[in-house]
Structures are given as structure tokens and as C-alpha cells.
Amino acid sequence: MTLSLFFQHLANGISLGSLYALIAIGYTMVYGILRLINFAHGDIVMLAAYIAFYGAAIFMLPWWVSFLLAIVLTALIGIVIERSAYKPLREVPRIQLFTSAVAVSFLLENLGIVVFGGRPKAFARPAFMDITIRIGGANVVSYTFVIIGVSLILFAALLYVVKYTRVGVAMRALSKDIETTALMGVNTDRIISIAFAIGSGLAAVGGILQAIKFPQINPLMGVMPGLKAFIAAVLGGIGNITGAMLGGFLLGVAEILIVAFFPNLAGYRDAFSFGILILLLLFKPTGIMGEVEPEKV
Amino acid sequence: MRSKKFSLFISMLLLLSLLLGACAQAAEPEAVEPGEAAPAGEELEEIVIGVYEPMTGAQAAGGELTMQGVYLAHAQVPEVLGVPIRLVLVDNRSDKAESATAMTRLIEQEGAIAVIGSYGSSNSMAGGEVAERAGIPVMGCSPTNPLVTSDKQFYFRACFIDPFQGRVMAKYAIEDLGVERVAIIQDVAQDYAVGLAAFFQAAWIELTGSDEGIVAFTSYQTGDQDFTAQLAAAMAENPDAIYAPGYFGDAALLARQARELGFEGYIMGGDAWEAPELIEIGGEAAEGLIFSTHYHPDAALSPTSAQFVADFEAEYGERPSAFAALGYDAYMLVIDAIERAGSFDPALIRDAMAATEAYPAVTGNITMDANGDAVKDAVILTVEDGEFVYLTTVSP
Numbered sequence: 001m002t003l004s005l006f007f008q009h010l011a012n013g014i015s016l017g018s019l020y021a022l023i024a025i026g027y028t029m030v031y032g033i034l035r036l037i038n039f040a041h042g043d044i045v046m047l048a049a050y051i052a053f054y055g056a057a058i059f060m061l062p063w064w065v066s067f068l069l070a071i072v073l074t075a076l077i078g079i080v081i082e083r084s085a086y087k088p089l090r091e092v093p094r095i096q097l098f099t100s101a102v103a104v105s106f107l108l109e110n111l112g113i114v115v116f117g118g119r120p121k122a123f124a125r126p127a128f129m130d131i132t133i134r135i136g137g138a139n140v141v142s143y144t145f146v147i148i149g150v151s152l153i154l155f156a157a158l159l160y161v162v163k164y165t166r167v168g169v170a171m172r173a174l175s176k177d178i179e180t181t182a183l184m185g186v187n188t189d190r191i192i193s194i195a196f197a198i199g200s201g202l203a204a205v206g207g208i209l210q211a212i213k214f215p216q217i218n219p220l221m222g223v224m225p226g227l228k229a230f231i232a233a234v235l236g237g238i239g240n241i242t243g244a245m246l247g248g249f250l251l252g253v254a255e256i257l258i259v260a261f262f263p264n265l266a267g268y269r270d271a272f273s274f275g276i277l278i279l280l281l282l283f284k285p286t287g288i289m290g291e292v293e294p295e296k297v
Numbered sequence: 298m299r300s301k302k303f304s305l306f307i308s309m310l311l312l313l314s315l316l317l318g319a320c321a322q323a324a325e326p327e328a329v330e331p332g333e334a335a336p337a338g339e340e341l342e343e344i345v346i347g348v349y350e351p352m353t354g355a356q357a358a359g360g361e362l363t364m365q366g367v368y369l370a371h372a373q374v375p376e377v378l379g380v381p382i383r384l385v386l387v388d389n390r391s392d393k394a395e396s397a398t399a400m401t402r403l404i405e406q407e408g409a410i411a412v413i414g415s416y417g418s419s420n421s422m423a424g425g426e427v428a429e430r431a432g433i434p435v436m437g438c439s440p441t442n443p444l445v446t447s448d449k450q451f452y453f454r455a456c457f458i459d460p461f462q463g464r465v466m467a468k469y470a471i472e473d474l475g476v477e478r479v480a481i482i483q484d485v486a487q488d489y490a491v492g493l494a495a496f497f498q499a500a501w502i503e504l505t506g507s508d509e510g511i512v513a514f515t516s517y518q519t520g521d522q523d524f525t526a527q528l529a530a531a532m533a534e535n536p537d538a539i540y541a542p543g544y545f546g547d548a549a550l551l552a553r554q555a556r557e558l559g560f561e562g563y564i565m566g567g568d569a570w571e572a573p574e575l576i577e578i579g580g581e582a583a584e585g586l587i588f589s590t591h592y593h594p595d596a597a598l599s600p601t602s603a604q605f606v607a608d609f610e611a612e613y614g615e616r617p618s619a620f621a622a623l624g625y626d627a628y629m630l631v632i633d634a635i636e637r638a639g640s641f642d643p644a645l646i647r648d649a650m651a652a653t654e655a656y657p658a659v660t661g662n663i664t665m666d667a668n669g670d671a672v673k674d675a676v677i678l679t680v681e682d683g684e685f686v687y688l689t690t691v692s693p
Contacts, residue, residue, distance in 0.1 A: 216574075
């Protein structure tokens, strides 16, 4: 393999990985606070892409207005889902919360098929993101830089929020113990809503960037990336934001490289990702950055 | 406590009634033996012709295009042997398991005496097993994999099959385009794509005498969105052309990414590329794509084609696709078989279908061969200024 080809693969892998990372963060935030695997997360990705699509295609909004609108609306939808499907179940065994998440996921997918139609739609890429640039023998389209840039900026902003703001402190406290945090005078419902809004907002960015990279959207577009992001979150150590980022990038690059080095195994690419998940759960369920925590009694 | 017991009792009762209902429904088609009912044709209020097509999922566009043709044909010929036809469409969701379920529902619940469908060879193979056991004849509109009809007594089709289609494209690539090095990228999750890739490869070896010209052979999975790894690996071998027999949605993304990675050669595919989505999603990358398919209004494969195009344009305000034409033909072939059988007995309809000879269909004259496959011409299309444009016709 020549060096330029390797760079080509690496560029492809990193741009795929940033998408996984953005979606993985939402999984990890919700899990960190509620111990809930929010399986509807991938479908929120889909909703954002459709809102952005309709904003630009039907209402003729400039692309940045429709993207912003999609992010805000999706964050609100995230809050509504939490309030209606998860909050009433906070006191019951967690398996029911999980079941409710799966139900929301199916509801959104099928609603998507009914409302948006089953046929895929073409997503228009803003012109400045559609320029092919040649760097050291590798062809890179300008959206790749946008995806990586946006991801890094959002990661930095999120880390700042979680580490240094009052909301961030409250979130971290919630993830340790909800009841005690409530006793300290923290409005837990509000913090949980904010966590869902941030997670869904990031998923929205992920959805829009995914639609830019792969300009074909359909009601089931969030399923696979959602599962992959879940693997990335587990890989990085679920509950850990830096881990989710790392896991996303790693998974994206690994997926591309496995096809690059073993073209005959290209059809088993997804099997490879899920194989990683199984091995992780068997041998290192805490992932790369996760910490072992004693089970609360 | 009492109310809990009571609700348990009620739910058991409901469950029981559900079971009874299901039994009653399953028994229904047997109660009315279609064969016995046939002589007393006037007493029948209606007969059911079932259609199973992908109306949602990755292949939804193909299903919708096909249904345009089926609905047009049904509007033109709404009854057969003096009995009105009720057309029942069941969505198979582009999914193998759902296809088997859809076929079961059409036969057992709706009492279909014949079935049309489906777009997608994998869907058709799953549905075909069910129809074969039930003894209900099926007329496939566009499933091209040979396995759909081989070893099946009750499955027929209005289209050609992939050994022919693969050869058509290999021959065109070598002789007309002058391709010397080709990379094949197949959708490994679709019987259609795997078959077509293999037949293309076989024809290539036969025509050039060696497999040296096939410089890369790799795969992806239906619904994959990222093809950059496969493309970059294939392009490292400097191919003149990429042959990617998959479905339109994936193909559009693949073509786009190939151009983004700087590929300048030909990108070729099969009949499953024909859908508006190929052009909408592919954008500029769709320009110059080349693929083989069943029909094009400009190809004029048969005398009935002109009338069909006129009727179609009057109904839908656009030109018909190959799949609409095949949907139309499939419906008309079923009607033709019922008329020649003179009966609504599925077994007799099956025999009449098998005996179809020189039927003047829109997509060409159809004669069923021993396997139940139509032997017909293929056309080669390209994309020019956002339209499918006819290049040439290739005969078997």
C-alpha cells in the first residue's frame, strides 16, 4: 500500500469516525446520568436530517438557518421524548425504561416512513462543502474538514460545560447519585432535560453532517450509525465523554482500514464492528476510559 | 383481587377468540375451492390478484415505479372472464422475511388466485417458497436472478435473467467502451447483485480469455453509506471502469464518492439502477453512468410500446420506466393466462402461464422458456442532463 493511499484511507476513516463520535456522545451522556441506553438516539439523528432537508427544500431557508433550526427543534424533541417516555418510568426497574426507549425508536422510524415516505431523498450539500482538494496524493472533499472541525469545536465546548459550569457540575453529581443531588437543592428534572437537549442537539449536528457526507436520507438512516455509535460509546467506556469521542474515531478508522487491508472481507465490515462489541463486553466491559464503579445497592 | 381475576378471564377469552378467528380465516380459502367455483363463474363477485412489492425501505422506489404500471393495466382491464378483479397490494418492505409474510397473507387471508411481484430477487425468492407450497402461480415483473424461477413450478417472470444481463454489460464494456481493466464492487447482501457480478465476471473471462482484466473484486452491504475504503482500494489498481451491480440508492452514493476520490473512468451497473433517486442523489456524479435495463420508451422494443407510452403519459404526466412497463406486462400476462385457462383454478392458470408464447408485451414479445423465464432484448441507458437516455439495444 502506497503512502498516499494510506493517507486517503486515514482521511476517510477520520471523517467517518467524527460522525460516530458526535452521535456516541449523546448515548454516553444519557447513560452517564440515567443509566439508560437511549436506543431512540439514532432516530433523533434521522429527524434532524429531515428537518434540515425540509427547511432547505420546502421552506427555501438558507442552509445555515435550516441547520440551526434543525438543531434547536431536535433538542426540543429530545426533551419531549424524555418527559413523555422516560420520566414517568424513572422509579420502576430499569428494564422497562429500556423497553420504552426501544418503543420510541420504532415509533420514530415508522412515523418517519408514514410522514416522510419510504423513498430516500437527496440532501443538498452547500456549495462550499463540495470542493475536492488534493493533499499529498489523497483526494479530500471540503466537507471532511467541516465535519472534523465542527466535531472538535463541539467536543471542546462540551468538555468545558461539563467541567467548569454549574450545570456541568450538577450533571456530574447526578451521574453519581440522583437522590442525594436532589437533596442538595439541584433541580434534577431540569438538569436531566438539559442533558437530553445537549445530547439530542449533538445528535442533530451528527445527523446533518451525515446527510452532508452521504447526501441520501431515509427514515431508517439513523439505525446503523446509531448502533455503531453505541459500539463507539462502549469502546470508549460508556458514561465517559472523552471516551466516546475516542471510541468514535477509533471505530471509524478501524472500519475503513479493515476494508483497506482485507478487500475480500469488505462485506463483513459490520460484523467486524459488532465483533468488537462482543469482545469488549466479554473482556473489558468498561472500555478504554471507563472506570469500574461499585454497584449501587 | 377479584377484578384481577376477572381481567385475566377477559383476556383469556379475548385470546381464545383471536385464535378461533385466525383458524376461521385460515380455513376460508379451502372452503371455497377455486377450482370448483370456476365453472360457476357468474356467481363470483370478484377475484383477487395479489401484488407484493417493496413500498417502503431501500427498494421503495422500484416498488412504486412497478405499481404505476400495474395500476394502469388494472384500470384498462378491470375484469377477466366477466368477473371484476380486486387488486390487493401488500408491502414487503424490501425485506426477505417480510416478503414471505406478504405472500402468505395474500394467499391465505386475501385468497389471491395469482400473484404479481416482486422488485428485488431476494424478495421474490423468499415469496416464491411460500407460493410454491400453496400452489399459487406468481408472475415476477423484474426479479432477474435465475434462482427465482429455477426449481419452481409456479414462478414465472416477464423479464430476462442475469446471466444474459451480465453478459450484455461485459460485452458492451469490452467492445463498445474499450474497457481493459475493470473493478467489480458488489452488494453482498443481495442475491441479485451477487449473481449479476458473478455472471459479469464469467462473461468477461469468456470474452477476453482470462480474468486478468478484473483488477479488483470487492463488496459492500445494502444500506452502507461509506464506500470510500472499497473505492480507494479498487482505484489503486487503475481500473478503466467500475462495475457496481447494486441498487440505485447505494449506487448513487458510490458513484458520488468515486468521483470525489478522483475516479474518471466509466461507472456501470444493472437494471436496479433505474430510479429517479439515482439522478437526484447522484447529482453531477450521475452524469455518464451506464447501465443495462429492460425497456426505454425510445427503444421501441415492440409494436404495443407506443400505445403504452401514450396511455402512461396521459395518466401520470411522465414517461414510463422499465419497471412500470414490466409491471404492466406482468399484469397483462396474468390476465392472458387466466383467459387462456378459461378458469380461476390456480393450477390451470399456472399451466397457461407456462404455455405463454409470443405474447405481444410492451417490453418485447414474451415466450416462456422451460424455466419460466422470458427471453428478451436488453437496452443500455446512460444519464445525460439528468435524464435516462437510450444508447443501444442488445439481443440475446
